Amino acid sequence: MNKLPLRARLATSVGGAASKVSRLAGRGDGSVIGGVIGLRLEPGLLAMLAQDRDVVLVTGTNGKTTTTRLVTAALAPLGEQIASNAFGANMEAGMASALGQAPDATIAVLECDEKYIPTVLKATHARVLVLLNLSRDQMDRAAEIWLLARRWREAIDAAPDCHVVANADDPLIAWAAAKAPHVTWVAAGQRWHDDSWCCPRCGSHLRRTGGDWRCGECSFTRPPVRWALSGDDVIDQAGRVRPLDLALPGRANRSNAVVALAVAEVFGVDVVHALRGLRDVVSVAGRYTTVERRGVAIRLLLAKNPAGWLEALDVLRPPPEPVMLAVNAQVPDGRDTSWLWDVDYRRLRGRQVFVGGERRTDLAVRLEADDVTFELVAGIDEAVDRVGHGSLEVIGNYTAFQQIRTALGRAA
């Protein structure tokens, strides 16, 4: 750290002080403000802070925060200090802040927003880049995903030393990663197919058989994988089968865990040791946490886009477990609620369903079209009172989820 130029050291310490002030003042967890100030003083700060560290970048539409947490856990057996933006502050400032706060960490596991991958990959000279999946997300502001995949492809082409860990089941991801000299392909699954019916290379219809896919026209096919998820087990390249036994629920988290094992392999961590680390993770930035409220056990799930909703609906305990859905359309959520019509809600039939959030009427109309009966509620407490006892699952999109966490007193 002493090798940092004076300006960068100053930027880091001023940024660090600002983080501390922000935390003390109770304004957020301080994970961004320090980086914002630091980058203003020294725009090259991220590159300087990343120097001489083994950086892992994690990106994709869904599962970034959880996978970042799981990769950190899988690398724990190395016994090194690890810097990480564990709370999802995934733009440059959040990354700089995480690095600045851990000057002695030799490894950094950083969640990175999809759009920033070209810049950040270049700045950090990342040792490993993790590509999870790509699907429609907050379409009123996000770049189109084919365009995004093309930018990743160019960035990867310009970073031949970077080892890419990529999901072979997502054709757009496979296309983006295909040019890298070193790729570990993982069969991490793809629950959502609606953004990848066509070949990213030539545009023809992709043919799918089971988990396999290939283009009907050109030679583009699913690459052979080194790691695979099968039910609750992980299968390695030698065909050895091991149970994952995660504390985190759901298929999406199991595939994130397999990705984390592939990253651990790049670092030479034994799979048995890495697995032990993964099993210790019980909640990620408030998600999957269970909170007690007036005698009702509430479990919180976050879902930000159609693919995320599919995954969250997969995680729900079976009916008649009641569920509350909450939807907002503030700027971080995307101002447009059209995506609600991309989610199949029919499987909520037969449960008690509560509908909340600022755009609950949009959601109500959607559920009506799927013949799901529901009750409108003003907030989480009304749902809790109507449930009375037992447990309640809650799925919210970004700001709706945060509002509910706040209402539950940040115990979550």
Next chain:
Amino acid sequence: MTSSLRLVWVYPDLLSTYGDRGNLLVLERRARLRDIGVESVFVNSDQPVPRDGDIYLLGGGEDLPQVLAARRLRADGGLAAAADRGAVVFAVCAGYQLLGHEFGGADGEPTAGLGILDIRSGRGDRRAVGEIVADVDPGLGVPVLTGFENHQGVTRRGPDAAPLAQVSVGTGNGDGTEGAYAGRVLGTYSHGPALVRNPGLADLLLGWVVGPMRPLPAERDELALTLRRERLAAVTR
């Protein structure tokens, strides 16, 4: 069941970006509530478009899929043939543009459309993103249009297409009008599930096929009308 209605969703693999399924679900629901039987057909871009459908739906799409969809629909000929014999076509966003003579391709270059609707589209200077409100052509008997637009298209109408509506909030075609129609072919920039907030427009399309229909019982329409009111109240005109 008095009759059966055939809905054809054209190329959901290429033209479905913003919850376009909503239009199909709304048409199905409003038909069923009136005891009209419905059969829905999904036609992917590697399949021929059937010519015997009653209502054809086209959704939005990114630039590349839009160009591909236009090329395949031109080669297939099924949609144009159906429109020729008087089938209803309802298209939003990228789907709307490709019904015309030409539209802006992946790099903005003029790309041939289907020529089913007398419009020409190109790429504008800025992206129009946000709520749109527009007064529908009184001749159609449909209440004010409310929707969300997200496009960078600019569309000019030829003499054979009438504007669907006059914009009071938002951008639409870029000249103060929004959407276009000719006969039973109708397109709009109000994207994705455009019929969800505009049940009157959904009923117009259904009525073009089955003739005059009774209105839905009030309680069946209540939520959709509440949503309309909420969204209209959220934007100042």
